[in-house]
């Protein structure tokens with residue numbers, strides 16, 4: 001939107017006239033990072049008073065005017081449903097020289113349709129993988145989570161509009177799309193009726209699967225409860241749907257799952273894992289874990305550790321429970337100490353790492369398809385790509401491989417990293 005008005009992306013924040021921080025509120029650490037970053041930017045502004053600074057995203061939504069009151073260098077605070085107004089607010093700020101910060105955290109109907117016209121890449125660079133917002137909001141009300149309060153109620157874009165956007169991305173060279181939303185498995189449940197036993201989300205996957213030239217479909221973030229038989233079957237039926245399912249379990253204890261308001265049990269969850277593996281034997285499964293939810297006892301934590309061993313995840317994101325203001329869990333008794341949370345986090349991480357090391361070793365010698373995304377800053381500046389199972393593989397290649405689907409043979413593996421060579425095919 002800003003580019004359409006003649007703005008350009010600055011090579012560094014020192015050269016910028018406007019710096020907008022997009023923020024996350026899911027955990028306290030993310031919020032502290034954003035505040036710290038804004039303090040650094042305020043320093044910059046000390047030397048360049050005309051610099052315009054703004055907060056966007058979930059933290060802007062939940063804290064609103066308080067952010068500008070605490071940090072006087074801030075000119076703009078725009079919440080999650082109003083980001084499309086940023087260009088006009090900037091005009092206003094530039095027009096009037098100084099004055100109070102503009103704060104807009106209002107709701108807006110139809111805001112789910114405002115994330116479009118993606119700017120691909122930062123320097124006119126060709127982008128290989130694209131993101132398409134399909135819905136916003138969440139009404140699951142997990143007791144630890146702030147998202148229902150920062151993102152509002154669930155609302156979805158129509159299937160035809162999403163398919164059209166995917167088509168445009170493909171025309172621009174994109175081969176893989178990730179369908180985005182706070183809770184994508186709830187997609188369209190208010191707006192679109194089930195058809196032949198298929199949920200709106202599965203109908204959407206089928207429609208996107210039909211887009212010619214598109215190679216791969218991913219989605220995030222889902223809820224395990226959304227993995228009905230129709231979605232499980234989609235992994236068997238839809239060739240473009242990547243063999244990867246993110247199934248955030250959070251805990252392996254039924255009492256804790258109930259206290260979290262997750263709506264499933266450990267047994268139910270493990271059955272979904274089994275069903276997915278039966279439908280698509282190559283599927284990789286990843287998860288999210290919260291260590292030290294209020295009231296979690298040693299035995300209950302042990303249930304999570306045992307679930308980690310039982311489920312054999314390909315990847316897991318492990319978080320120490322973080323108190324979020326105005327969520328039900330924040331006021332629950334028996335909050336777990338920081339030290340204990342750290343310790344539990346470490347135990348889960350070790351189980352994950354030993355499992356991943358074993359799985360990665362098994363991949364050595366196999367040939368897998370990767371979509372080449374570009375050159376890495378790390379790993380000896382090798383080129384890298386992602387497998388359909390969402391694993392990153394580094395290889396010696398050249399820029400011209402970017403955007404290609406390549407077969408690579410896995411030659412070497414560390415706990416978390418895979419190295420491969422381009423496999424010569426058709427021989």
Ligand code: 5AD
Nearest residue numbers: 026144145248288289319320321322
């Ligand atoms: N504390 C710790 N982790 C959290 N998550 C969400 N809210 C919290 C919280 N208050 C984690 C969950 C979720 C992921 C996106 O972030 O594991 O799946």
